[in-house]
Each structure stands twice: as structure tokens, then as C-alpha cells.
Amino acid sequence: MSDEPTSSFPGDGAALVQGASRGIGSGFVQALLDGGRFERVIATCRNPDAADALNAIDDPRLSVIALDVADEASIRAAAERVRALDLPLRLLLNVAGVLHDSVASPEKKLEDLDAEALHHVFAVNAIGPALMLKVFRPLLARRGRVVVAALSARVGSIGDNRLGGWYAYRASKAALNQLLRTAAIELGRRNRNAIVVALHPGTTDTGLSKPFQARVPDEQLFPVDRTCRQLLAVIDRLDEGDSGGFRAWDGSRIDW
Numbered sequence: 001m002s003d004e005p006t007s008s009f010p011g012d013g014a015a016l017v018q019g020a021s022r023g024i025g026s027g028f029v030q031a032l033l034d035g036g037r038f039e040r041v042i043a044t045c046r047n048p049d050a051a052d053a054l055n056a057i058d059d060p061r062l063s064v065i066a067l068d069v070a071d072e073a074s075i076r077a078a079a080e081r082v083r084a085l086d087l088p089l090r091l092l093l094n095v096a097g098v099l100h101d102s103v104a105s106p107e108k109k110l111e112d113l114d115a116e117a118l119h120h121v122f123a124v125n126a127i128g129p130a131l132m133l134k135v136f137r138p139l140l141a142r143r144g145r146v147v148v149a150a151l152s153a154r155v156g157s158i159g160d161n162r163l164g165g166w167y168a169y170r171a172s173k174a175a176l177n178q179l180l181r182t183a184a185i186e187l188g189r190r191n192r193n194a195i196v197v198a199l200h201p202g203t204t205d206t207g208l209s210k211p212f213q214a215r216v217p218d219e220q221l222f223p224v225d226r227t228c229r230q231l232l233a234v235i236d237r238l239d240e241g242d243s244g245g246f247r248a249w250d251g252s253r254i255d256w
Contacts, residue, residue, distance in 0.1 A: 008236050010144045013088040014040040018069060018132055019096025021045035024151065024204055026053035027224035028093055031232055033059050040087055044078055069096050069128030075135045088141030091235070094129040094150035099169050106166040118168050125172035130179045133196075137187070145193050147235055148183070152176055152198035152246065159255035177246055177256065184244030195243040199234065201227045202249040222249070 015032050019025040020043035032041045041059075044067035045051050054064050063085065067078035082089065100106060104117035129150045140146050155166060156173025177198045184196035204227040222230070230249045237251065246254045 008145060009037050009090050012039055013090035013141055014038055014042055014082070014085065015091035015093070016042040016044065016082065016089060016136070017093045017095060018044050018067060018129075019094065020054060021047070021051040022053050024201060024224055024227055025095040026051075027228040028095060028232075029054065029062065030057065031225070031228040033057070033061060035232070038090065040085060042082060042085070069094075069132065070123045072131050072135070075131050079135045079139060082136070082139055088144075089136065089139045090141050090144070090146055092132065092136055092140070092148045094132055096124060096128065097151060098124045104168060106169060108165050110167075113167055121168040122172045122175065125169070126175040126179060129176055130183075133179075133183050140187075140191070140194065142191060143193070146191060146195065147238065148187070148194070148196045149199050149231075149235060150176060150180055151201055154200045154248065154254055157246070157255050181244045188240070188243055192240060195238050195240060197235075197238060197242060197244070198246040199231055200246070200248045200254055201231055
């Protein structure tokens with residue numbers, strides 16, 4: 001599959017990137033602006049003032065809005081600001097995710113499981129994207145092509161799990177996949193052009209993967225701009241029959 005996208009979206013409307021302050025999120029924002037797919041690109045993050053990558057972009061088509069994906073009130077407030085833009089939302093990308101931070105780190109054994117860390121990882125990786133769907137669903141374009149995509153991970157595949165470990169991250173991504181699959185069925189009844197999909201970006205050179213890159217071959221470690229181009233190419237080639245699916249960066253299907 002070529003990584004040069006040919007947009008299949010109508011020439012109107014807006015795209016929203018949730019989790020856009022850095023890494024793949026900010027990469028998506030820049031790629032969408034460069035591609036000229038949409039009238040408006042909306043970037044959301046917890047603290048826009050500290051989002052250096054976004055603040056460095058000088059483009060009148062960009063709107064930056066505060067949104068904490070772990071806080072439903074924050075999601076609702078952001079949705080009201082998006083509603084005020086009065087543009088149909090044609091692409092909703094959920095990017096924010098957590099593998100390790102000050103609260104959580106990948107577990108190697110059952111004894112490493114921690115309730116606070118589990119709640120934290122599920123809140124960001126699964127519950128947050130589900131609440132995004134709930135709150136932003138009324139803002140999705142009612143006619144024409146609409147795509148809701150969330151970054152999942154191959155390690156969230158139950159069928160592909162042969163190594164174990166990483167309990168919270170694996171389980172939260174598996175939960176995300178099921179939430180997306182279920183939402184795809186419902187949204188398909190409301191808008192036959194709506195597509196909901198889980199995407200595996202491949203190993204990308206970001207802070208999330210940094211501690212685990214040592215054993216990744218150079219050709220399998222993607223720079224952010226390549227990851228974003230590849231995933232947008234996958235999105236552009238999806239059709240209604242792909243809704244509810246789980247796709248890798250090259251467009252191949254991933255086992256649930």
C-alpha cells in the first residue's frame with residue numbers, strides 16, 4: 001500500500017485530533033494541515049499553553065482546544081467549543097495513550113499489578129475514547145464520509161498474545177477494540193457512511209516507545225511523520241465494509 005494518501009473525504013468539514021500535544025498527535029495535525037483535506041483542523045490536549053509543537057504552527061485553519069480525555073466534563077466543554085465552529089466533523093482521531101508514566105509502568109508478572117495503575121491506564125486508553133464517541137457523536141457529519149479512528153496496538157490483540165506481560169496496556173487496548181467494534185455497529189445504523197476503526201501505528205519513535213526501542217530493527221522504527229502518512233493512507237482507503245475492524249499501519253487486518 002502506498003503511503004501517499006489520496007483523500008476520499010468531501011472538501012468540507014473539520015478533523016479533530018484528540019491527544020495532539022506531541023508525538024503522533026501533533027504529527028497528525030501537521031499532516032492534515034499539509035494535506036489540505038479539511039477546512040479546519042482541531043487539536044485538543046490537556047494544556048494547550050504547554051503544547052510547544054502546536055504553538056509553533058502558524059496556520060489559520062488550526063484551532064487548539066483544551067481537553068482532558070480522562071475527564072468527561074472537560075470532553076463536554078471541548079465539544080461545545082467545536083460545536084461553535086459550525087462545521088461538520090468528518091474525522092475524529094483518538095491518539096492519547098499511556099504505557100508508562102509516573103503512575104503506571106508495564107507489568108512483567110502478576111505481582112506487579114496495581115489497582116491505581118490499572119484504573120489510570122484504562123481511563124486514558126479505553127474509557128476516554130469511549131466518552132469521546134459518546135460526547136462527539138452528535139457533532140459527526142450526518143451525510144457523506146465520516147471516520148472515527150483510535151490508536152490501538154497489536155499487543156491488544158488477544159489472539160496474537162504469545163508473550164504475556166504488559167497486563168494493563170494489553171487489556172486496555174483490547175477493551176478499546178471492543179468498544180470501537182460495538183460503536184461501529186450502532187453508528188452504522190445512524191449513518192451508513194460512518195466508519196469506526198482501530199489502528200495499530202507500528203513502533204514509532206516517540207516517548208511512549210523510547211524505553212523499548214533497543215531491540216527494534218531500524219527499519220521497523222518509524223519516524224512520526226511516516227507513521228502519520230501511513231495511517232492517513234489507510235484511513236483514506238477504508239470503506240463502509242471495514243467499519244468495526246482492526247488495521248495495521250500497512251492496511252493489513254489484525255487478529256482480535
